[in-house]
Structure formats: structure tokens, C-alpha cells
Amino acid sequence: MQLSDLKIKIADRSARIGVIGLGYVGLPVAALFAQKGFDVIGIDIKAERIEKINLGFSPIGCNEPELDGLIMEAAASGKLKATTDYNLIKDCDVVLIDVETPVNDDHIPEYSALKESLKSLAGVMKPGVLVILESTIMPGTMQKIVLPMLEDLSGRKCGEDFYLGNCPERVMPGKLINNLRKMSRVVGSDSPATADVMKELYQHVVEAELDEADMVTAELVKTVENTFRDVQIAFANEVALICEALNADVWRVRELVRKSPGRDMLLPGAGVGGHCIPKDPWLLASAVRGLDVNVRLIPAARKVNNEMPKHMLRLLKSKIGDLKGKMILIMGFAYLADSDDTRDSPSDYLMRFLEAEGAVVAGHDPYVEELSGNIYVRAKNCDAAILMTAHAEYETLDFERLKSQMARPLLVDGRNLWKKSVPKAAGFELVRLGDFSA
Numbered sequence: 493m494q495l496s497d498l499k500i501k502i503a504d505r506s507a508r509i510g511v512i513g514l515g516y517v518g519l520p521v522a523a524l525f526a527q528k529g530f531d532v533i534g535i536d537i538k539a540e541r542i543e544k545i546n547l548g549f550s551p552i553g554c555n556e557p558e559l560d561g562l563i564m565e566a567a568a569s570g571k572l573k574a575t576t577d578y579n580l581i582k583d584c585d586v587v588l589i590d591v592e593t594p595v596n597d598d599h600i601p602e603y604s605a606l607k608e609s610l611k612s613l614a615g616v617m618k619p620g621v622l623v624i625l626e627s628t629i630m631p632g633t634m635q636k637i638v639l640p641m642l643e644d645l646s647g648r649k650c651g652e653d654f655y656l657g658n659c660p661e662r663v664m665p666g667k668l669i670n671n672l673r674k675m676s677r678v679v680g681s682d683s684p685a686t687a688d689v690m691k692e693l694y695q696h697v698v699e700a701e702l703d704e705a706d707m708v709t710a711e712l713v714k715t716v717e718n719t720f721r722d723v724q725i726a727f728a729n730e731v732a733l734i735c736e737a738l739n740a741d742v743w744r745v746r747e748l749v750r751k752s753p754g755r756d757m758l759l760p761g762a763g764v765g766g767h768c769i770p771k772d773p774w775l776l777a778s779a780v781r782g783l784d785v786n787v788r789l790i791p792a793a794r795k796v797n798n799e800m801p802k803h804m805l806r807l808l809k810s811k812i813g814d815l816k817g818k819m820i821l822i823m824g825f826a827y828l829a830d831s832d833d834t835r836d837s838p839s840d841y842l843m844r845f846l847e848a849e850g851a852v853v854a855g856h857d858p859y860v861e862e863l864s865g866n867i868y869v870r871a872k873n874c875d876a877a878i879l880m881t882a883h884a885e886y887e888t889l890d891f892e893r894l895k896s897q898m899a900r901p902l903l904v905d906g907r908n909l910w911k912k913s914v915p916k917a918a919g920f921e922l923v924r925l926g927d928f929s930a
């Protein structure tokens with residue numbers, strides 16, 4: 493099929509869309525296009541996820557406004573069908589790829605899921621299909637991996653027998669649907685003609701700007717924007733450590749720094765978790781591995797941020813000394829406030845550090861099923877409590893009641909959640925990250 497014909501089919505929504513990977517990104521994307529009237533076939537390797545979706549239920553635990561309704565509607569209308577069988581997307585005119593693209597312990601991109609999906613797709617994709625990668629990838633992946641794999645395995649020529657694009661997503665847990673609709677997207681493609689068709693596709697669901705670019709630019713924008721954030725957070729964390737050493741209060745310093753135009757200093761914290769920020773800087777840095785580019789700031793920022801859970805341990809030990817046999821309550825395991833997403837959570841690292849020092853760890857998180865429940869009961873006989881995630885529920889803690897339960901009223905605040913006078917008034921010893929002021 494020619495691109496011009498494809499554009500017409502997209503315009504009248506008769507184009508059939510395949511979505512490979514029905515996770516945090518692929519599932520909302522599939523549901524949104526189905527809601528717009530496209531026939532969507534979703535592919536995933538997890539049969540239990542497929543079953544749930546075909547019954548109209550979301551397999552994504554956290555509360556995602558609109559998502560449940562969209563899936564129910566799409567499954568009921570028959571517009572969204574989920575399967576493990578790639579043969580069902582052989583007639584698709586557009587295929588979106590939303591599989592995971594993690595990095596391994598050596599910070600090297602781990603593309604097994606991506607390569608598996610490309611291999612399976614290449615075996616079934618029809619002539620004239622438009623393939624769009626939405627996953628976050630190391631700059632250069634499209635040209636060096638995706639394009640050659642699809643050409644070699646399908647025997648077809650990119651730009652003639654199939655078309656290729658890269659349109660990174662900008663979703664966020666808790667705002668998946670909102671972000672897909674409201675955030676601008678970079679439309680990276682192999683040609684302006686392909687970009688034109690991609691924009692026709694995305695304008696059905698994206699209300700914001702669709703910015704055309706070549707594919708490496710699209711890959712760079714996504715990884716750079718998240719690396720920018722990681723470096724900014726690392727700066728705030730390093731200033732927090734300096735303020736501790738000078739017996740100053742980083743939160744007051746930050747408040748006054750931000751009065752200076754363009755000094756939007758981010759928040760120091762107990763760590764940087766999630767599936768974007770800790771990973772994307774390594775995808776960016778990997779793009780120039782082996783080339784004559786000395787990438788120093790990006791790894792250094794990652795090291796500063798990765799050290800923060802250990803710093804929380806140091807703050808605790810400054811008050812409690814030997815942790816052997818001590819019972820410590822970790823408050824918050826989600827990586828983000830008011831979310832249930834525990835992927836790459838700083839609290840997991842802290843828990844391992846505490847256990848390595850012989851402490852007994854109690855965990856609480858109102859959003860994580862196995863950790864939710866009555867925090868005062870969970871705090872019973874604890875020698876200290878460490879706040880790792882600024883869930884709103886913790887803002888209004890009854891400190892008198894908490895104190896009555898604990899073996900020792902010691903609190904370590906890793907997120908500047910409480911005014912220091914409040915727990916202190918209830919008789920707590922309080923250690924605040926970044927604030928050693930009187």
C-alpha cells in the first residue's frame with residue numbers, strides 16, 4: 493500500500509492498528525485508538541494480561557483515571573482485541589511497538605523484548621505497513637537495530653515496502669491517558685511523507701503539538717529530557733549534602749534560590765526511582781559508548797542519586813548507631829508520591845542496606861496492597877521510622893499516637909514532608925535530609 497492510501501485509511505479510521513506490548517504505555521495507547529473507532533489488535537506475551545483485557549479489565553494496578561472505562565468500552569465494542577498471536581496483526585496497516593527497553597546492571601541497553609517483537613513482526617507484517625516505535629530507546633537504535641532487523645528478517649525495503657517511525661511516549665503513572673492526550677509528541681520518521689502519515693494517525697488521539705524530526709532527533713529528545721531531570725535532581729541532592737555539612741537547611745536555601753529567575757532547583761530526596769529517570773540517562777550515554785565523547789556528568793549524576801538511599805541509612809545511624817536487632821519502619825515503597833508504582837524503588841535499596849546491618853524492617857505503603865493497613869500497628873515497637881515517599885496520607889499522621897506505639901520516637905524525613913516543629917512537638921527526635929540547622 494502507498495503512503496497516500498494509508499493516509500486515507502487512517503483519516504477514515506478504517507486502518508487496522510496493531511500494538512505490541514500492552515503495559516503502562518501500550519495498553520492506554522491501544523484503548524485510546526480503539527475509542528476513536530480504529531480496529532486495534534493488542535499483542536502481549538502474558539496470557540493472563542490478555543485474558544483480563546479481553547474481559548474489559550485493566551491489568552494495570554494503580555489508579556489510572558479513564559483507563560478502566562476505556563478498556564471496558566473497547567473490549568465490549570470489539571474494537572480492541574488482545575492476543576499472544578502475532579498472526580492476528582498480519583493485516584494491520586500500522587503497528588506500534590511499546591515493549592520494555594531496560595538497561596542491564598552494566599547500564600547497557602537490554603533489547604531482548606524489542607528484538608523478539610521485531611523478529612515476530614517481520615515474519616507477518618504486510619507490504620506497506622507503517623511501523624512506529626514508541627518505547628524509549630538509545631539514540632541510534634532505529635537506524636542501527638530496528639531498520640536493519642526489519643529489512644533483513646522481512647526481506648522488504650524500508651521506505652518502499654514498509655515505512656518506519658519513532659514517536660516516543662511521555663506518559664506518567666497516574667496520568668497515562670491525560671499525558672497521551674495532552675503532551676506534545678516528537679514524530680521521528682524515515683521521510684517527510686512518512687511523518688505526514690504519522691501526524692494523521694496521532695492527531696486522532698493527541699491534542700498537543702506533533703513535532704516532525706528525523707528518528708535520531710526523536711530518540712535524543714526523549715532520553716535527553718529525562719536525563720535533564722536526573723541531573724537536576726542530582727544537583728539538588730548534592731546541595732542537600734553540602735547543607736548538612738554546613739549545618740544549614742537545604743529546603744530554606746532552595747526556597748530562596750528559586751526566587752532568582754531561572755533557578756528552578758528541584759527537590760532533594762531519599763532517592764530517584766521509577767522506570768524512566770534511572771534508566772534513560774544510561775540509554776543516552778550508551779549512544780556514544782566507544783566514541784570519542786567523554787560522558788562524565790550523566791554517570792556522576794546517576795551516582796549521586798543512587799547514593800541517596802544509603803545516605804538515608806547514614807542519617808539513621810547518626811542517631812541509632814548499631815542497627816543489629818533494631819526494628820525500623822520504612823514509610824513508602826512506591827517510587828512516587830500517591831502512586832502504587834514500586835518499580836526501581838529507593839525503598840527496596842534501603843531495605844536491603846538495613847537488613848545487611850542486622851535490622852528488622854517493617855514496611856508500610858498505603859498504595860501497595862501487601863504493605864497497606866494501619867500504620868500505627870505497623871510501627872509497634874519500632875526503634876525508628878524513615879519516610880521515603882511523600883504520600884499525602886503521611887502528611888496528617890497522628891504523631892502522639894505514633895509515638896505511643898514506637899519503642900523510640902525517632903523519625904527520619906527523606907522528603908521534607910513535615911514542618912519540623914510538628915513531630916518535635918509530639919516528642920519525636922527528627923532527622924531531616926539536608927537540614928542540620930538548629
Ligand code: SAJ
Pocket residue numbers: 661662663664665717718721725758759760761762763764765766767768769827828829
Ligand atoms: N524526584 C526527586 N526530586 C525531584 C523530582 C523527582 O527526588 O525534584 C524523584 C521522585 O521521588 C521519584 C523519581 O525522582 O522517585 C522520579 O520522579 P519524577 O517526578 O521524574 O516521575 P517519573 O519517574 O514518573 O518521571 C516522569 C517522566 N515522564 C516521562 O518519562 C514521560 C519525566 O520525564 C517527567 O519529567 C516526570 O514524569 C514529571 O514531569 O513528573
